Amino acid sequence: MVPGDLRVESFAHYPPQARSFSVENLSVLKRMPLILLSVVLRQVIQYDWCFPAEREQLRLEFDLLRRTEAASFEALMAPFFAIQLSPELRRADWINRPQQFSEQLTGYLWSQHEIDSFHKAAQDYHEYLQKALGERTPVTPRWTIVVIGQGSEEVKQPLFRKLAPHGTMFTQLDPADGLKTLVAEVKARTKQHPLRYGHWYIEGSEPHIAAVDAEGLTVMSYNRLVPVAKREFALLNQFTHRAENGGVAGAEAISSYMAGLSPEDVDLRGTADDASLRHFEVNLLTQGAGCQIFSTTFVQWASRECLHRAEPLTLFARFGTRQANAPMEQLLMRDPLQQAQDQEGSLIDADMGAYYAWINQSRLA
Known part of the structure; x- marks a missing residue:
């Protein structure tokens, strides 16, 4: 045909x-x-x-x-x-x-x-x-806020080396209630400019309580998607075992199988109203390398895809700590939330992730 x-x-x-x-x-x-x-x-x-x-x-x-x-x-x-x-x-x-x-x-x-x-x-x-x-000008200037350092006690190397040349770095700010202040500002923007999937909060651990039920704010959390990632790995193991017993488990076959998984296949339940978000989450976990294993990778990749696909007016991305590195067979089998956390490595990841978020927003009007 x-x-x-x-x-x-x-x-x-x-x-x-x-x-x-x-x-x-x-x-x-x-x-x-x-x-x-x-x-x-x-x-x-x-x-x-x-x-x-x-x-x-x-x-x-x-x-x-x-x-x-x-x-x-x-x-x-x-x-x-x-x-x-x-x-x-x-x-x-x-x-x-x-x-x-x-x-x-x-x-x-x-x-x-x-x-x-x-x-x-x-x-x-x-x-x-x-x-x-041409470019579609947004109704208000876009805001991308990236919060890093969760779980870190000290900084062993300079931060924002990539970002600093592109803006202004303030070093005398009082961080008290900083997270609460930022979340409040994000919630205010959702009310000023209501837009479906126009305001996002992507979290590397558990979401800030003030943002969980905020009207008009799309919330994603790594911790809440870990069970989905574990279900995905279980299905992948079943697929490869079946293939080894008479089929073909090549890279293309595995990729096609993963791309065909639905929210229902990985036990990601919801309503028809949030179907776009659930499919987006499945795509992240099945097509984003490392998103299932490392929370920092999840936040970085989710922010990239969010900016690319949803083109939001507001993106609030908060990096948490990720599990310590280990041989791949261990990473694929264990629960990432029950492992020792690598604070220093997470901060390095988050610092670079903030720079990537700036690059990806710069591609939009």
């Missing part, structure tokens, strides 16, 4: 909103080269659980492509059409399994020495969208 053969019934197995979006934009999807279409469908099939900012970006992108005159559209897609795909890839189920198709596609592009051509085509496409759509 080729993109031009797509029909309304081709998306019968998509979630409701994803199916409606696909049918609404069927004329554009049919004109896309398969190599780009498979990447686009990876996001479209998740449409029901996308954040508002992601949905808006998809709508703007397809509206732009629909308005683009034929000659310009063909020129934009030509670099993708120039990359030839194997018959095996063309026969794959790229409609219902775009994630798996993309993984197979990556291996094929490397084997055919076409990966650079694909990256160049994708970069040019992305730059075209950015230039044509």
Whole structure:
């Protein structure tokens, strides 16, 4: 099947909103080269659980492509059409399994020495969208607040060496009630600028009590997701054992299996109203390397993905201490909350994590 053969019934197995979006934009999807279409469908099939900012970006992108005159559209897609795909890839189920198709596609592009051509085509496409759509200015300047040092008694090396050159460092502040003051300011912003998934609190241990039930504030906590991570590891062990007894447990197969896990599979329960958050949390734990094991990695990666996907007005990220390092087989088996904590290493992680958060916010309007 080729993109031009797509029909309304081709998306019968998509979630409701994803199916409606696909049918609404069927004329554009049919004109896309398969190599780009498979990447686009990876996001479209998740449409029901996308954040508002992601949905808006998809709508703007397809509206732009629909308005683009034929000659310009063909020129934009030509670099993708120039990359030839194997018959095996063309026969794959790229409609219902775009994630798996993309993984197979990556291996094929490397084997055919076409990966650079694909990256160049994708970069040019992305730059075209950015230039044509422009930046969406937020209703108020974005705030990212990163709190580090939880559990640390002293500093053995200078902090903020990466951040200091980009701003002002105040060294005579009174830290008394500092956390309470910051949380109060974050809660005030949620009331001044109510926006669904527009204000986030990402915590590396237990959330501050004043923020737990704050209206309009999306709260995530590493400690609360540890049981989910342990369930994920258990499922992964089951999968690899089954594969060892007659299947294939290669990296691509494992990656596809992990990407296909749902919140229900890992016992992450909730309501239809918070489905986007639960799917986001599952994606963090199944696709973010180290997020399950180290709380500092969790906060850093969650902040990155939050800024990239939700584009919040406010992000409050607080690093806690993480478990001490150990051989990988131990890290995968033990409970990270019941281990000795590495305060010094956690502070180094958090210091660099603060710098990463600044970089990622700088990419937004």
